[in-house]
Amino acid sequence: MTEKEQRKATIYDLSVKSGASASTVSAVLNGTWRKRRISEETANRIILLAQEHKYTANQQARALRSSRSGLAGLLLPIYDTRFFSTMAQTFEAQARKRGLMPVVVAGRRDPEEERRTVESLVAYSIDLLFIAGATDPDGVHKVCARANLPHINIDLPGKLASSVISDNRQGAKALTLAIIRHAQQAGPLTADDVYMFGGRDDHASRERIIGFHAAKAEIFGTCLGDDMESTGYSPSITALAFERFYERHGLLPRCFFINSSVNFEGLLRFMSKHDGEVFGDIVVGCFDYDPFGSFLPFPVYMIRPNISEMLEKGFELLDSAEDAPRIVLIEPQLVLPRTALEGPLDELKDSVTSV
Amino acid sequence: MTEKEQRKATIYDLSVKSGASASTVSAVLNGTWRKRRISEETANRIILLAQEHKYTANQQARALRSSRSGLAGLLLPIYDTRFFSTMAQTFEAQARKRGLMPVVVAGRRDPEEERRTVESLVAYSIDLLFIAGATDPDGVHKVCARANLPHINIDLPGKLASSVISDNRQGAKALTLAIIRHAQQAGPLTADDVYMFGGRDDHASRERIIGFHAAKAEIFGTCLGDDMESTGYSPSITALAFERFYERHGLLPRCFFINSSVNFEGLLRFMSKHDGEVFGDIVVGCFDYDPFGSFLPFPVYMIRPNISEMLEKGFELLDSAEDAPRIVLIEPQLVLPRTALEGPLDELKDSVTSV
DNA sequence: CTAGGTTGCACAATCGATGGTGCACGCACA
DNA sequence: TGTGCGTGCACCATCGATTGTGCAACCTAG
Numbered sequence: 001m002t003e004k005e006q007r008k009a010t011i012y013d014l015s016v017k018s019g020a021s022a023s024t025v026s027a028v029l030n031g032t033w034r035k036r037r038i039s040e041e042t043a044n045r046i047i048l049l050a051q052e053h054k055y056t057a058n059q060q061a062r063a064l065r066s067s068r069s070g071l072a073g074l075l076l077p078i079y080d081t082r083f084f085s086t087m088a089q090t091f092e093a094q095a096r097k098r099g100l101m102p103v104v105v106a107g108r109r110d111p112e113e114e115r116r117t118v119e120s121l122v123a124y125s126i127d128l129l130f131i132a133g134a135t136d137p138d139g140v141h142k143v144c145a146r147a148n149l150p151h152i153n154i155d156l157p158g159k160l161a162s163s164v165i166s167d168n169r170q171g172a173k174a175l176t177l178a179i180i181r182h183a184q185q186a187g188p189l190t191a192d193d194v195y196m197f198g199g200r201d202d203h204a205s206r207e208r209i210i211g212f213h214a215a216k217a218e219i220f221g222t223c224l225g226d227d228m229e230s231t232g233y234s235p236s237i238t239a240l241a242f243e244r245f246y247e248r249h250g251l252l253p254r255c256f257f258i259n260s261s262v263n264f265e266g267l268l269r270f271m272s273k274h275d276g277e278v279f280g281d282i283v284v285g286c287f288d289y290d291p292f293g294s295f296l297p298f299p300v301y302m303i304r305p306n307i308s309e310m311l312e313k314g315f316e317l318l319d320s321a322e323d324a325p326r327i328v329l330i331e332p333q334l335v336l337p338r339t340a341l342e343g344p345l346d347e348l349k350d351s352v353t354s355v
Numbered sequence: 356m357t358e359k360e361q362r363k364a365t366i367y368d369l370s371v372k373s374g375a376s377a378s379t380v381s382a383v384l385n386g387t388w389r390k391r392r393i394s395e396e397t398a399n400r401i402i403l404l405a406q407e408h409k410y411t412a413n414q415q416a417r418a419l420r421s422s423r424s425g426l427a428g429l430l431l432p433i434y435d436t437r438f439f440s441t442m443a444q445t446f447e448a449q450a451r452k453r454g455l456m457p458v459v460v461a462g463r464r465d466p467e468e469e470r471r472t473v474e475s476l477v478a479y480s481i482d483l484l485f486i487a488g489a490t491d492p493d494g495v496h497k498v499c500a501r502a503n504l505p506h507i508n509i510d511l512p513g514k515l516a517s518s519v520i521s522d523n524r525q526g527a528k529a530l531t532l533a534i535i536r537h538a539q540q541a542g543p544l545t546a547d548d549v550y551m552f553g554g555r556d557d558h559a560s561r562e563r564i565i566g567f568h569a570a571k572a573e574i575f576g577t578c579l580g581d582d583m584e585s586t587g588y589s590p591s592i593t594a595l596a597f598e599r600f601y602e603r604h605g606l607l608p609r610c611f612f613i614n615s616s617v618n619f620e621g622l623l624r625f626m627s628k629h630d631g632e633v634f635g636d637i638v639v640g641c642f643d644y645d646p647f648g649s650f651l652p653f654p655v656y657m658i659r660p661n662i663s664e665m666l667e668k669g670f671e672l673l674d675s676a677e678d679a680p681r682i683v684l685i686e687p688q689l690v691l692p693r694t695a696l697e698g699p700l701d702e703l704k705d706s707v708t709s710v
Numbered sequence: 711c712t713a714g715g716t717t718g719c720a721c722a723a724t725c726g727a728t729g730g731t732g733c734a735c736g737c738a739c740a
Numbered sequence: 741t742g743t744g745c746g747t748g749c750a751c752c753a754t755c756g757a758t759t760g761t762g763c764a765a766c767c768t769a770g
Binding site: 339348 | 363413424444460461463464474480591616626627645646647648651697699
């Protein structure tokens with residue numbers, strides 16, 4: 001009420017000022033007061049008082065007592081990729097919509113660090129965890145299981161908990177078909193002209209490779225050749241892979257599939273080292289979406305995973321609290337070259353102060 | 356010890372198993388045991404026991420008692436911009452290095468939402484807060500002050516708390532000079548050929564405008580013309596601004612300055628609506644860095660704020676706990692076209708499982 | 711042999727919210 | 741007048757860790 005109250009108000013402060021007991025105040029302010037047969041009059045009085053004093057419950061105390069913290073965790077490998085930062089943004093919005101406080105953390109693609117990170121989330125008694133692209137989902141699962149923490153895999157599946165992932169196989173096939181057809185417009189194409197860079201031994205990469213080969217088979221017939229460079233999720237290693245290819249062949253493949261935007265950055269690094277050189281009519285497909293990537297000086301087809309639907313589904317699965325691990329596939333979107341899609345940014349009401 | 360302990364171990368469990376009191380266990384495990392004159396032998400015994408049981412302290416309880424939660428907050432306007440996602444990534448690393456748990460939240464450029472968001476962080480008793488690009492830094496400041504929460508502004512200054520920001524004026528001037536010089540290589544240029552898009556009435560935009568005009572003045576002499584479109588931080592409004600300019604002039608400016616990557620996306624949207632049309636030899640400067648943006652089919656000069664140094668300095672300021680608000684300027688970096696800089700990603704040890 | 715100091719730890723209050731339980735009061739009914 | 745029930749609330753233990761304080765037991769010096 002007065003401008004200067006030094007400490008944050010507690011239910012005890014409100015108890016004194018209202019004449020009611022602390023438990024009554026607590027019940028009123030957490031909504032259980034009808035169940036506890038508090039009169040509407042008392043409730044209103046306390047609610048008003050709470051507003052005057054800008055009371056907000058101490059979440060630590062609440063969590064300690066009720067062992068529900070109101071925290072919702074999202075474990076990411078990294079942040080600074082369009083895919084993961086959009087996921088963080090979307091997760092934040094959806095968690096808040098559910099009255100949860102989002103806590104986003106990064107495991108940096110290191111199984112040990114992932115586990116430690118989740119351990120520390122557990123120490124904060126988070127209520128649920130989304131595991132997005134963990135290197136070792138099942139290792140993380142064990143930590144969650146020990147702590148009795150509801151959790152779900154997003155984007156990369158685990159065997160021990162339910163997962164919501166993109167349909168990597170279909171997406172990769174559609175992407176590969178798209179770049180092949182585009183490249184064919186510039187002249188005949190052989191299977192050797194169609195290459196893949198990036199990926200490693202995880203579920204997403206394996207599925208994409210299957211889709212990639214399925215598309216090639218559909219166009220060229222079965223062909224098992226040397227048509228891939230597995231580079232992990234490292235820009236610099238990907239750049240080296242392009243470098244090697246370039247040294248061997250004197251040019252880049254006419255048409256290639258890049259496994260993620262992180263690997264795509266490797267192509268940029270390669271190109272900046274060869275500035276001035278022209279790379280002919282390459283056609284690129286990238287299993288990821290980035291608006292700037294879509295406008296590069298060569299045709300770039302991209303795949304945008306449906307992040308918002310994946311998260312939505314994830315929350316649903318957690319709510320339904322099924323026991324048997326399920327895998328839900330979400331269809332990603334093929335994005336044509338030079339396309340600037342709308343994103344979470346567009347939902348902001350941004351005021352323009354001068355025009 | 357045994358595989359199946361259903362609940363997480365507490366100091367009381369360890370107290371029973373070790374024969375020591377709970378307070379002794381607590382002191383041993385939080386490092387204050389020397390001060391409490393616990394014998395090294397007892398300490399070791401308890402530490403061993405804790406490891407066996409994978410004990411980790413309940414942070415809620417610790418926070419409740421000591422009113423230090425170990426949480427470090429970062430308030431962002433949004434996530435999915437290279438600038439802010441890199442900031443999140445860097446903040447996370449630096450907070451962890453200091454033994455804090457990073458909590459990143461987004462205020463969505465809405466003063467009201469910013470305040471509510473910080474209120475809820477306060478409810479979790481966070482120990483410190485970085486405010487990055489708040490729309491209303493001083494409004495947020497008041498919330499922090501009421502809660503006695505140490506905080507600091509990053510990237511956009513406030514009047515009431517210390518701030519660490521980029522040198523927007525110098526950066527904008529360098530950027531403007533760079534694009535003008537580049538454009539001059541293609542033929543003579545007048546002041547009217549040099550335009551600015553984006554920004555609104557905040558400190559960063561104002562400083563950048565000053566730098567922009569300073570550079571123009573240096574090249575063309577003083578000239579106060581109609582050379583700006585203020586569009587806020589909205590891609591769609593920026594796209595409209597380009598559209599309007601294009602309708603009036605039949606082309607884009609030879610040379611223009613875009614206030615941020617969010618506005619840059621507006622240019623992409625404009626371009627995707629005019630696909631096939633060629634926009635001549637435009638030269639673009641963007642006050643933000645995005646690796647894909649750097650490789651677009653026209654020269655793009657970019658400015659990369661030194662995020663890691665800003666955060667580092669921010670932590671230092673918080674540690675030094677000065678009272679008078681200070682403003683620290685950090686020099687940003689001019690990035691030439693077609694440059695793929697390394698980022699936090701490169702610090703990850705990514706294993707390649709197959710080559 | 712005792713006063714005084716040190717060592718090594720236990721005890722108990724406390725942080726703020728929650729929720730089970732108990733109890734006084736009022737009213738209706740027999 | 742006594743019994744029974746519904747209403748409206750207060751009391752108190754509890755969550756797990758922290759921390760000020762107290763106190764045996766032992767040692768040392770005089």
